[in-house]
Amino acid sequence: MINLFLFCRAGYEKECAAEIQHRAAELDIGGFVKTNNNDAYVIFQCFQDGDAELLAKKISLDSLIFARQMFAAAQLLKSLPEADRVSPIVDALSEVSKAGELRVETPDTNEAKELSNFCRKFTVPLRQALKRSGSLLEKENPKRPIIHVCFVASGTAYVGYSLSHNSSPHYRGIPRLKMAADAPSRSTLKLDEAFIHFIPKDEQEQRLRSGLNAVDLGACPGGWTYQLVRRGMFVAAVDNGPMNEDLMNTGQVKHYMADGFRFEPPRKNIYWLVCDMVEKPSRVAELIEAWAINGWFKEAIFNLKLPMKSRYKEVSQILATMQEILTENGIEDFHLACKHLYHDRDEVTVHLWLRPETGF
Ligand code: SAM
Numbered sequence: 001m002i003n004l005f006l007f008c009r010a011g012y013e014k015e016c017a018a019e020i021q022h023r024a025a026e027l028d029i030g031g032f033v034k035t036n037n038n039d040a041y042v043i044f045q046c047f048q049d050g051d052a053e054l055l056a057k058k059i060s061l062d063s064l065i066f067a068r069q070m071f072a073a074a075q076l077l078k079s080l081p082e083a084d085r086v087s088p089i090v091d092a093l094s095e096v097s098k099a100g101e102l103r104v105e106t107p108d109t110n111e112a113k114e115l116s117n118f119c120r121k122f123t124v125p126l127r128q129a130l131k132r133s134g135s136l137l138e139k140e141n142p143k144r145p146i147i148h149v150c151f152v153a154s155g156t157a158y159v160g161y162s163l164s165h166n167s168s169p170h171y172r173g174i175p176r177l178k179m180a181a182d183a184p185s186r187s188t189l190k191l192d193e194a195f196i197h198f199i200p201k202d203e204q205e206q207r208l209r210s211g212l213n214a215v216d217l218g219a220c221p222g223g224w225t226y227q228l229v230r231r232g233m234f235v236a237a238v239d240n241g242p243m244n245e246d247l248m249n250t251g252q253v254k255h256y257m258a259d260g261f262r263f264e265p266p267r268k269n270i271y272w273l274v275c276d277m278v279e280k281p282s283r284v285a286e287l288i289e290a291w292a293i294n295g296w297f298k299e300a301i302f303n304l305k306l307p308m309k310s311r312y313k314e315v316s317q318i319l320a321t322m323q324e325i326l327t328e329n330g331i332e333d334f335h336l337a338c339k340h341l342y343h344d345r346d347e348v349t350v351h352l353w354l355r356p357e358t359g360f
Helices: 013-026 051-058 086-092 116-133 188-198 201-207 223-230 245-249 281-294 311-328
Strands: 003-007 031-034 041-046 069-073 101-105 146-153 156-162 213-217 234-238 253-256 272-275 299-305 334-339 347-354
Touching (some): 003 013, 003 051, 013 031, 013 041, 013 051, 041 051, 086 156, 188 334, 213 223, 223 234, 223 245, 281 311, 281 347, 311 334
Parallel strands (some): 101 146, 213 234, 272 299
Antiparallel strands (some): 003 041, 146 156, 299 347
16 A cells, blocks of 8 residues: 555644654655645655555554554545445455454544544445455454545545554544543543553553552642542642642642642652643653652653644654653663643643553
């Protein structure tokens, strides 16, 4: 296949494009990006047929900041005939064999969402036809490739597949999270999504367990603290603002009216550090680095507010500097990941896990 299709947030096509261009160049895979503002997707068109599969295999989706999902795609199918849209799609997918799932999707834009009813209905006959052609297994299989058919306009679709171990488990790469009625702020969904994204399901019981100590810098009104409390943790909430009363009544939260940049945890048994302060990203990164060097936490999740320009460049520089500083200070064993999550707007979320080899 010739194209790599990447889903991103509308308005972030340039960042997603810059990132995939950079990563493909590192692998010596030639091609160019095709993107339009606010389309919520980017195409990297390879010079050589077959290279899209290589990219989809070699670049880990988790290592991409701005792509929510990606798949190797054939040439764009245009003007699909209303009377039979199924056959051309089945033909275009003839090289895919025994896939385990079919997703008929649209980019995350209001215009494309109007196609979602059609997509739902269309899935049924398409699934049957792909089973008959052998492209899709009779029974869903989570270990086999996923077929993606993404309608970017009526009668116009990119079709292809992703590898199940290098693909988002979510339709369009978007997790569906429910806002709890008693959560103090919508921001709560950002940390909820971050935990789901960065912590594998089978490790959540250990790494997000009840009884752990946490610090929340820039905590008010308490949306992030809420996520920690609901998992049974004890939280030092640092902010000069007012905390949600119900959260305080749980007895699991101690509110420190203090500057998050000067706060030092009174006890040094902190497992989770989370930070959602609206500040210059480099300043937040320096703070997290200082905490890491002091050994004040085991895992951290923090937001970096994005600048107006050169957003990909700036974030990559901050992450590269963080890696350097940690290494220079004797922390060699760490895991650092960054994602523009669905609930993030003009910010990205970073996860830093120190010495993962030493266990939870
Ligand atoms: N995560 C919170 C939630 O889910 O409810 C929302 C945090 S809000 C985006 C940013 C917070 O950071 C504000 O409440 C603000 O008072 C706090 N903040 C900004 N600078 C701070 C600083 N230097 N020290 C402590 N808190 C700070």
